[in-house]
Amino acid sequence: MTSMVEALAWDTEFWGVATARVVVADGETPAALSALLTTAMGEFKFLQVLLPLDAVGLIVAAEECGFRFADVRCLLDIPENMPLPNTSGEPSFVAASGDVLSAAAELAARSHSISRFVSDASLDPQATSDLYRRWVLRDAGAHGWEVDVVLDGSDVLGYVTYGVDSAGEGSIGLIGVAEAARGSGLGNALASRAVLQCRAAGARRMTVVTQAGNASAMRMYRSVGFGVVSMGCWLHWHLGSQG
Ligand SMILES: CC(C)(COP(=O)(O)OP(=O)(O)OC[C@H]1O[C@@H](n2cnc3c(N)ncnc32)[C@H](O)[C@@H]1OP(=O)(O)O)[C@@H](O)C(=O)NCCC(=O)NCCS
Numbered sequence: 001m002t003s004m005v006e007a008l009a010w011d012t013e014f015w016g017v018a019t020a021r022v023v024v025a026d027g028e029t030p031a032a033l034s035a036l037l038t039t040a041m042g043e044f045k046f047l048q049v050l051l052p053l054d055a056v057g058l059i060v061a062a063e064e065c066g067f068r069f070a071d072v073r074c075l076l077d078i079p080e081n082m083p084l085p086n087t088s089g090e091p092s093f094v095a096a097s098g099d100v101l102s103a104a105a106e107l108a109a110r111s112h113s114i115s116r117f118v119s120d121a122s123l124d125p126q127a128t129s130d131l132y133r134r135w136v137l138r139d140a141g142a143h144g145w146e147v148d149v150v151l152d153g154s155d156v157l158g159y160v161t162y163g164v165d166s167a168g169e170g171s172i173g174l175i176g177v178a179e180a181a182r183g184s185g186l187g188n189a190l191a192s193r194a195v196l197q198c199r200a201a202g203a204r205r206m207t208v209v210t211q212a213g214n215a216s217a218m219r220m221y222r223s224v225g226f227g228v229v230s231m232g233c234w235l236h237w238h239l240g241s242q243g
Contacts, residue, residue, distance in 0.1 A: 001025045003033065005040045005047075014131065015123070017045035017239075024051060030061035037065040037237070045239040046122075053231045067235035071116030072212035076226040080204050084192045084224060091186065093193055096147040096159065101140055104149050104159040109133040111176035114214045122238040132174065136161060139173045144201075148193060150186060157181045162194035170198030172208040175217075187220040195224065 003025045011019040022040060024033060040047055050073060051058045063069075096104045109129045112118065117128040136159065140147040145163030149156045158181065161173035172194045177186045195206050210217045212231055 003028050003036050015046055019046040020044045022049040030057045033058050034061045034065055047237040049235050050232045053233050059233055062235045067237040070120050070234040070236045073232045073234055074212040075209050075229045076221050077205055077207045077229050078226045082225040091150040091189055093148045094151055096149045100149060103156040105133040105136040107156050107178055108136045108174055108176055114211050116234045120236050122241045135174055158186045158190050160190040160194045162198055164198050164201045164203045168202055168204050170203030170206040188223055191220060191224045
């Protein structure tokens with residue numbers, strides 16, 4: 001594979017500017033990456049590149065082109081037959097739809113304060129919050145995906161989105177717990193629920209992506225049995241924002 005620039009149609013529509021991701025091949029050189037980024041900067045207004053955390057030469061090359069650090073992405077997975085810990089209280093889960101789904105999406109819009117989009121000062125915080133709202137609604141409508149919630153009356157205390165792809169790989173999309181309900185095992189219960197449901201739907205491998213700086217999420221996934229597979233550094237560039 002050679003490095004390439006991949007235009008992102010959904011992101012372009014969402015952010016309202018021509019957006020692309022630069023996909024970097026193994027063994028890429030800083031000089032070749034600089035050339036590719038420079039070309040892409042003439043064609044797009046918002047660029048995103050994910051680089052291996054130990055590829056310092058590539059990270060410096062991107063920074064020299066005007067890209068800025070946005071986040072450390074952490075990919076985790078859980079072994080196929082790993083037994084899951086007992087979760088405290090075993091809450092009942094509800095498949096979200098209608099008003100409950102809307103409430104889960106609203107909770108998502110308030111919950112995700114650590115992300116590469118939040119840390120990117122060039123992005124409108126209102127739009128970033130809307131990204132998580134729409135993410136939950138998109139997952140709810142996606143083939144093979146579910147959104148489950150835990151309710152307290154009509155209040156959504158927590159949500160998790162998960163699904164299994166055609167290759168039999170399960171993944172968690174988003175997970176969040178209302179601030180007042182955190183620290184009592186709900187996150188753990190929701191993540192475990194997603195793993196069990198994906199396994200029941202035939203998933204062998206199960207993955208999730210989170211931010212290495214999100215201590216509560218990292219600890220939650222670890223306590224369910226997930227381990228780190230890889231880490232990468234996200235850098236963003238916006239036309240007109242470098243200085
Ligand atoms: C991440 C999140 C879902 C955890 O939910 P929660 O209900 O508080 O989690 P739990 O109570 O089940 O705790 C799970 C583990 O994380 C630990 N933990 C929870 N909050 C923590 C914090 N702020 N700092 C460190 N560890 C924390 C708990 O001690 C527990 O670890 P243990 O099993 O080893 O004791 C919640 O903090 C949240 O909604 N965050 C905002 C949204 C988000 O970041 N989602 C994840 C990325 S998609």
